[in-house]
């Protein structure tokens with residue numbers, strides 16, 4: 652089982668998109684010491700989304716800086732061309748977008764066969780109706796609660812009902828798939844997202860752009876405690 656087991660609260664995946672890369676070693680240590688569960692790494696190609704970030708080299712360079720699983724979110728076209736390289740660079744979880752590939756099933760199998768967990772991300776406009784056929788091959792369902800491309804955007808309110816719908820779908824089908832929610836999650840709305848059914852919350856600005864990221868992580872745990 653990847654990730655540190657905690658008190659039944661959500662897994663917390665700080666997004667390095669909002670970290671200061673000039674001090675990345677310190678920025679990672681800060682969240683790891685505060686009890687983060689994954690490091691979320693957003694890969695953008697300037698085509699699938701209107702922004703550009705990093706490639707596999709950054710994953711390789713970050714790998715020795717932390718014991719946490721690296722959760723790589725690929726917002727790129729033709730992800731099948733690159734997943735192997737991200738896994739070889741050290742990613743334990745690789746998520747690709749449903750909207751970016753015509754062969755999602757093949758891609759999930761490709762990721763698993765390379766020894767990583769397979770994540771499927773869906774944009775806010777993508778219906779849960781596309782999921783039943785593919786979910787048995789998915790380890791993590793990444794529900795986007797903003798349109799991907801930038802950190803610090805506002806949470807789309809209808810995402811809460813979508814997360815609840817995804818949770819119901821998994822229960823109806825008896826499937827053990829982790830639900831990860833990404834975009835606009837902050838201390839203010841994290842409890843709502845978790846109550847709706849999120850196992851894991853990605854938080855970029857909601858952690859790194861607060862006065863004390865470590866303190867915020869502790870407050871998130873408290874806000875979600877049952």
Ligand code: DX5
Pocket residue numbers: 666668669691693724797798799800801802803804833834835836853854855856857
């Ligand atoms: C958005 C990315 C997110 C982003 C989240 O395209 O996929 O992971 O970093 O950042 P916040 O939490 O600031 O919305």
Ligand code: ZN
Pocket residue numbers: 666691692693724833853
């Ligand atoms: Zn992301």
